Amino acid sequence: MFVAATVSLGLLLTACGGGIGDDSKDRGSGRTREDNGFPAPTPAQPTAPPATGGGTDQGYEDDEGKGELRESAPPADYLSTFALDVDTASYGYARRTLREGRRPDPSTVRPEEFINSFRQNYERPDGNGFTVTMDGARTAAPEDGFEDGFEDGIEEESRDWRFLRVGLATREAEDGGERRPAALTFVIDVSGSMAEPGRLDLAKESLDVMTDRLRDDDAVALVSFSDEARTVLPMTRLGDHRGRVHEAIDTLEPTDSTNLGAGVTTGYRTAVEGLREGATNRVVLLSDALANTGETDADAILDRIGDARREHGITLFGVGVGSDYGDALMERLADKGDGHTTYVSGADEARTVFCDELPRNIDLTARDAKAQVSFDPATVDQFKLIGYDNRQVADEDFRDDRVDGGETGPGHTVTALYAVRVKPGARGHVATATVRWLDPSTRVPHEETGRVEADALDGPLWTTTTARSGLQVTAVAAYFADALRSGDGRWSALPGALPLGELGRRASHLAATTESRAIQDLSNTITQATTLPS
Template identity: 40%
Template sequence: MKKVLCLLAVPFVLASCHETQQVELTAPAEPATYAATPAPDTIGDLPGDTYAKIDENTFRPVAREPLSTFSLDVDRASYANVRRYLREGQLPPADAVRVEELLNYFDYELPAPAAASPDPVRISTELSDCPWAPGHQLARIGIQAKKMEAASLPPANLVFLVDVSGSMMGDDRLPLVRAGLQLLVRQLRPQDHVALVAYAGAAGLVLPPTSGAEQATVLDAIDRLEAGGSTAGGEGLRLAYAVARQNFRPEGNNRVILATDGDFNVGETSDAAMEQLITQERESGVFLTVLGVGRGNLRDSRMELLADKGNGNYAYLDNLDEARRTLVAQFGGTLFTVAKDVKLQVEFNPARVADYRLIGYENRLLANEDFNNDHKDAGELGAGHTVTALYELVPVGSTSPLVDKLKYQPTATSPAALPTTDGDVLTVKLRYQAPQGGPSQLLAQPLSGMARPIAQASADQQLAAAVAEFGLLLRQSPQRGTATYQSAAQLAQASRGAAEDRAELAQLVGLAQEITAANPTASLR
């Protein structure tokens, strides 16, 4: 006899049901209001935010390791979280600073795929001097996903999964989530459908799938959510995925949007258990977006893991402006995937490059053989997304080699083995799959020519260099070389133009410099 989970209309708890083939999507006439009774284990002294440890990438010799392979990452949570720390007058913990997420927070002026191209992505490259390491070079790889007008986006089947446990009390938590989701609802079209699942001590369906034409109904259901109780995160995820599967749109965008501080304490609580759950659920073709909120008990490492394993993205909402940027301004990129399992593999030319270091992406590294393996999970690209990767290069013939010349090794004397200033520096290869799956497609783009002085590089190159230098300083990276906040600020100012986010970067660099100057012995947590 087959058993599945079904939902009782009242009081929004799950029970085992017999002889049914699907989740029963019933809900009361009036959306539920969750009582605001604080859970004793989540209110009061908070245990502190948690971040996954980052072991920074080091330089690799081209002679022995000519290939560098990694999964793309479009997450931007780290930048918003770093901004929150700095505006509160603190330096962020080192492991809260994921440099690739700082880089990818910004929009770059990259050429889009040609209208007639069958590929939804395009590769761009640029080479300049490295501002924090004299004699080194900075190679930038940019990926631009095709842009889509909102009217042409496929229909959406969305399930909002909202944590309403006691730890979500506070203006920077559930009220911020409610306001952000309501902004998103106002972008929905009649062909889009949204359901609402809430979880505290148990999970419940607050609103069954409802057309975007009924915005007032959806907005009212969101507005009635209140925080209280313990946190059954695993149960909520199962129910949300079940609702999304039952209303699956084969040619549409099927996605669970989880809003939480990540502080699960009922059901699956370990990262390993949550990873297993999400890995199983993603096989349904339902993607996952994670919206992190709060401070003091933020489970950043868990939320990043869930988004990574759930074929989705992770954003941190530190204020309503960030919610608007994520859910309104970047509506397509946040919610509509144009390419999945996107991987990069870079091959370096030993005639041009002696050593290289990938800046960031430490938790996205792949084995070289994973590049051609279509069963290996990787990152997803949303409509209009840009992704940036930076490599710090030690050119052949550098006056500051990483290691001394070896005494007993053969010395290259043939013209082909001598340092050159022309020809390819590297070749970028990219593999992606269509959102519905199928065989991967391969793109390739070489980077050639000489490195330009950073002052003569493009505004995008200067911006990427400024962000990377800023990140290395915040991390107190052993690879930061001669980096200074003043240098990062100058590059940020040079790249500003009229973009508000670039102006904000210069302000944040100034804040970090002031905090460091006021307490130069402060250690990063």
């Protein structure tokens, strides 16, 4: 079943709301846990559905009732709060490593980046901000088209679990001239490791094509780095100067070691010097992130550029390349640098990122975006957010706009998938999801809220309906990521998890149903994984 929830938009007070919680990824750290790694069920507590009329309810009674939770506010252990993330690098890098005949290191597998690699058809808003869509399905049930007895082998406990999907969407990207002009500073790694085919050569080709596709009122600067960093081209308005940009790109040649810290610092300095008021100012870092000289700690590098990020709102877009790739460093830089990352392994992917996606998605639609999901203890025993391990936010910081969130642009969709165990016979309200963001121009906070009922989660997962709604590919991507990081004691298996061979069969059927090239690529990647030792 599918429920689209796009209700109650409002300006919000800046007072802190939500519960006082622990790590919202796995609620109930103060309680015992079952062997499956999920928090043990909490005794039911009376509750009513949270209010959805504008989102200004902070969950406390006024006057003499202060300090007592209202009946509609869930306990702290029933809140989950995280910063939005549109990164996809983890999935791209996993695909490359599997093509090369090796499994990715479990530490590089981030399920949310697998899930968010697949664009969803959520309802979109007319302006900046988000819509909220919530739906779900049983993780194990008799399924249309797959009544082959496989479900009989699933543990009985898994039959109590549901997937709950929270989908957030921004407005469509405009192909025309509706966006603000852009000031892009490209920071290009020209260290010796970038001489490998598919690295610097790929970057130069993509930059050349992108330069011709940007608008005349856009501007470009170019910084290169190896053991040192230098500004190859200061901020230059394209107009009649595209030839200068192409000449600067042609000068890029691989040289020595990788002083990524110097590159990022010089890149931000160049961006500040070329800052354009009324434009979208962004640093685009292209590197294999194998820093081996100078400052190599992400937090120390971020400290150097902190003023540029905070005072001028310059965001970071990281593009990873290379068969050996410093995933952890690039991901940390992007997450804490108000940006996001992707990974490209070939010419087609590079052209898509630089020539299609980047020119269309230069603009921002939201800053410091965070989501909070409150679960109803009257209907929910347990829940677990799948992924977002590095994006957790304290529940009480949801409405503290000083706390960093995620940045999104037009054309983005963000999906959060939860494993939820509902109470037997549960009916009525299950969860309410709220997304909060700052307007990219005025920094005024806004919120949008959606809710989902128990009957919306009762349908089977493997049906034509869930295939076309996008829920099924979300589940396949989550199960695949879960399988790739199996064996690492930090994570427990998802309920209803399928063997890779069966998952590949489901993915192949889904690709045929949807006629999606991206899902066919996912199916092929799962098949490759089945041939490798775990």
